[in-house]
Amino acid sequence: MSSMRRRSEIVFLYACSTFVALLLSAIIVEAVGANWTDVWNSLLDGSLRKPGRWGKTLGSAVPMAMVAVGTIISTKVGLINIGQEGQMLVGAAFAAYVGAHAPGSGPIVICLVIIGGFVGGAFWSGLAGALRYWRNVPEVLTTLLLVTVAANLVGYALKNTWLLLDPDAAFGNRALVSKQLDPDSRLPRVEIFGNNFSLSVILALLIIVLTTWVLSQTVIGFKLNVVGENRRVGQRFGISEVKQGLMAMCASGGFAGLAGAMMLASGDFAKYRLVTGFTVNLGWTGLLVALVAREKVMAIIPVALIFAGLRTGSSFLAATGVERRVTDVVQGLLVLALLVPPAILFIRDRRRALAQVESRT
Amino acid sequence: MGFFEAIWDVLSTETAYTAATRFAAVLVFAAVGEWVAERSGTLNISIEAMILTGAFAGAMGYHWTENALVGILMGMIAGLIVSLVQAQMSHRLTADQFVVGLTLNILFLGVTSFLYAEWKPSSKVVSKLEIPVLKEIPLIGEAFFGQPWPFLFLYLLVPFTWWLVYRTRWGLEVRAVGENPQAADVSGIDVNKRRRQSIYYAGLCSGMGGAYLLLGQVGRFDDGIVAGRGFIALVAVIFGGWTLRGTILGCLLFGSVLSFRLTLPGLGYQLNSELMSSLPFLVTIIAMTAFARRVRPPGSLARPFVRGLK
Numbered sequence: 001m002s003s004m005r006r007r008s009e010i011v012f013l014y015a016c017s018t019f020v021a022l023l024l025s026a027i028i029v030e031a032v033g034a035n036w037t038d039v040w041n042s043l044l045d046g047s048l049r050k051p052g053r054w055g056k057t058l059g060s061a062v063p064m065a066m067v068a069v070g071t072i073i074s075t076k077v078g079l080i081n082i083g084q085e086g087q088m089l090v091g092a093a094f095a096a097y098v099g100a101h102a103p104g105s106g107p108i109v110i111c112l113v114i115i116g117g118f119v120g121g122a123f124w125s126g127l128a129g130a131l132r133y134w135r136n137v138p139e140v141l142t143t144l145l146l147v148t149v150a151a152n153l154v155g156y157a158l159k160n161t162w163l164l165l166d167p168d169a170a171f172g173n174r175a176l177v178s179k180q181l182d183p184d185s186r187l188p189r190v191e192i193f194g195n196n197f198s199l200s201v202i203l204a205l206l207i208i209v210l211t212t213w214v215l216s217q218t219v220i221g222f223k224l225n226v227v228g229e230n231r232r233v234g235q236r237f238g239i240s241e242v243k244q245g246l247m248a249m250c251a252s253g254g255f256a257g258l259a260g261a262m263m264l265a266s267g268d269f270a271k272y273r274l275v276t277g278f279t280v281n282l283g284w285t286g287l288l289v290a291l292v293a294r295e296k297v298m299a300i301i302p303v304a305l306i307f308a309g310l311r312t313g314s315s316f317l318a319a320t321g322v323e324r325r326v327t328d329v330v331q332g333l334l335v336l337a338l339l340v341p342p343a344i345l346f347i348r349d350r351r352r353a354l355a356q357v358e359s360r361t
Numbered sequence: 362m363g364f365f366e367a368i369w370d371v372l373s374t375e376t377a378y379t380a381a382t383r384f385a386a387v388l389v390f391a392a393v394g395e396w397v398a399e400r401s402g403t404l405n406i407s408i409e410a411m412i413l414t415g416a417f418a419g420a421m422g423y424h425w426t427e428n429a430l431v432g433i434l435m436g437m438i439a440g441l442i443v444s445l446v447q448a449q450m451s452h453r454l455t456a457d458q459f460v461v462g463l464t465l466n467i468l469f470l471g472v473t474s475f476l477y478a479e480w481k482p483s484s485k486v487v488s489k490l491e492i493p494v495l496k497e498i499p500l501i502g503e504a505f506f507g508q509p510w511p512f513l514f515l516y517l518l519v520p521f522t523w524w525l526v527y528r529t530r531w532g533l534e535v536r537a538v539g540e541n542p543q544a545a546d547v548s549g550i551d552v553n554k555r556r557r558q559s560i561y562y563a564g565l566c567s568g569m570g571g572a573y574l575l576l577g578q579v580g581r582f583d584d585g586i587v588a589g590r591g592f593i594a595l596v597a598v599i600f601g602g603w604t605l606r607g608t609i610l611g612c613l614l615f616g617s618v619l620s621f622r623l624t625l626p627g628l629g630y631q632l633n634s635e636l637m638s639s640l641p642f643l644v645t646i647i648a649m650t651a652f653a654r655r656v657r658p659p660g661s662l663a664r665p666f667v668r669g670l671k
Contacts, residue, residue, distance in 0.1 A: 032479050080459050131646070137653045138599075138663075140406065140459055144592055145642045152639040159635075284467055291460055325475040332468025336446070339461060343454035350667065 046316030055195030067286025070255030083143030085283030091257020094120025121257015129249030385616025390570025409591030415571020440568020
């Protein structure tokens with residue numbers, strides 16, 4: 001079959017399923033007695049059109065994109081990490097601890113904070129990875145169960161001054177917050193056309209480009225791919241499954257932790273402090289971004305922007321009388337719909353291949 | 362030793378048993394269905410969504426009719442709806458079962474919390490049914506025979522599931538499909554159909570469990586109502602080594618760990634609240650670490666079946 005026809009088939013399938021998802025969302029909105037054009041307009045206002053909004057959208061797209069990069073790395077070797085929410089939180093906690101205690105000033109502390117976040121996340125997913133290869137415990141479940149443990153652990157750390165609790169805040173209003181990052185150890189913010197965003201946006205873009213290159217052009221990426229595609233082949237060529245798997249798992253959690261550290265250092269969330277419920281479900285959303293982007297790291301950028309737009313847009317929904325949780329429904333429907341085309345293509349390719357084999361015999 | 366005294370205190374108090382079975386009941390409802398799904402080869406993580414939707418539908422059913430039985434039926438239907446999506450996506454379209462399950466968990470969290478905010482169903486805990494003589498058994502009498510009346514469904518569901526899986530042709534085929542789908546396929550069993558059906562069964566059971574959670578235990582809907590119980594039920598199946606007996610034992614164990622947060626302060630033990638709320642998950646992880654190697658999972662657990670592909 002010509003590649004032209006195949007490509008148009010793919011585009012058609014994706015367009016159809018997206019349309020169905022949006023249609024269902026519109027029906028839900030109409031069913032609760034609102035007007036879908038109003039909802040659409042306020043979503044656009046909240047995410048793009050109103051002054052200062054697209055800066056905010058960029059700000060929440062960054063952590064999602066970082067989480068998604070990590071997720072793609074672990075799926076490359078065939079591991080399923082779904083505990084990014086917890087890894088992100090542990091990363092942010094490590095980053096907050098480093099930020100409060102690291103000596104030195106300015107840029108050095110920023111670097112340490114970011115590295116701290118990566119190490120924290122890598123540690124948390126590394127636990128699941130180690131259990132996977134040491135005792136054969138399914139990593140799907142451990143990563144998931146560790147999310148709650150992470151939330152409680154960080155909750156405990158935020159109650160104790162020797163860990164994270166800010167002594168001043170503790171005596172003042174008894175809020176459970178960590179020490180605020182010093183003004184010179186925050187990621188600088190850029191302002192363009194009345195929108196401001198932090199340098200984490202540029203950092204995230206660099207990481208996405210770099211990861212694409214590493215995964216597709218280097219030996220590191222190749223080894224991950226071999227293990228993921230067929231571990232027997234890996235064995236024959238002396239590529240250790242355990243080593244690659246652990247590495248991918250740590251990188252996957254590490255990027256989630258990095259996302260947490262960036263959230264902390266960029267100031268879009270909670271004013272440079274760690275608070276309870278700091279990750280505000282961005283870990284889960286980042287995971288969804290990765291599910292939609294599938295194996296393609298570059299596809300993360302548009303998907304993360306759309307999901308971030310839904311998120312920031314949802315705060316403008318109050319005027320239309322629709323609950324803001326409707327965006328969660330829209331998001332879920334979109335993801336579910338976008339799972340369909342690859343599956344259909346897979347089945348059709350198989351049927352065609354089988355038909356060819358049969359016609360030959 | 363304070364630790365052993367504490368254990369003795371818990372073991373000799375009637376309320377500890379009652380609380381443990383109360384928490385375990387929801388797990389058993391869900392885990393029984395999950396067990397069937399796992400025997401057919403699906404590691405069904407959308408069970409969390411099934412329980413949540415079941416609980417929400419239970420609340421709606423009660424809100425509309427003031428009748429708990431209608432609530433439970435609606436819960437079962439809601440669980441079935443979630444399982445329909447899961448089964449069709451993962452065993453007809455061959456999308457990855459974890460990806461589908463995860464998406465469904467997030468989607469139905471959104472759907473239920475959105476609909477709850479729009480409709481605001483009111484509901485309450487149903488009355489208890491106490492069985493006259495059996496209830497008088499010391500320590501465990503109330504735990505097993507003095508619970509809210511939907512608890513009694515468990516006494517039907519568990520033996521029925523056992524019969525269904527071990528004594529019917531359907532059950533044999535389900536087990537065959539989970540063990541060796543290629544062989545089952547060659548002998549004329551529609552592998553993916555059996556897998557879909559076993560997911561429907563999981564949906565019915567978990568939806569019932571969700572309705573029980575709402576009408577028998579919590580009373581009011583809230584989007585955090587399930588709080589990982591689905592995943593704990595899933596692990597209970599692994600903990601039980603994919604046998605029904607073991608699964609129920611696992612549910613009782615995890616149920617009692619879940620109940621510690623309520624029972625221990627009542628007995629005068631002050632424990633770190635963060636530790637208490639992560640304890641079920643820690644125990645679950647430790648249990649998996651200890652048992653994952655000892656038991657043999659169904660031969661093709663979590664492996665999709667496509668004819669001609671191994």
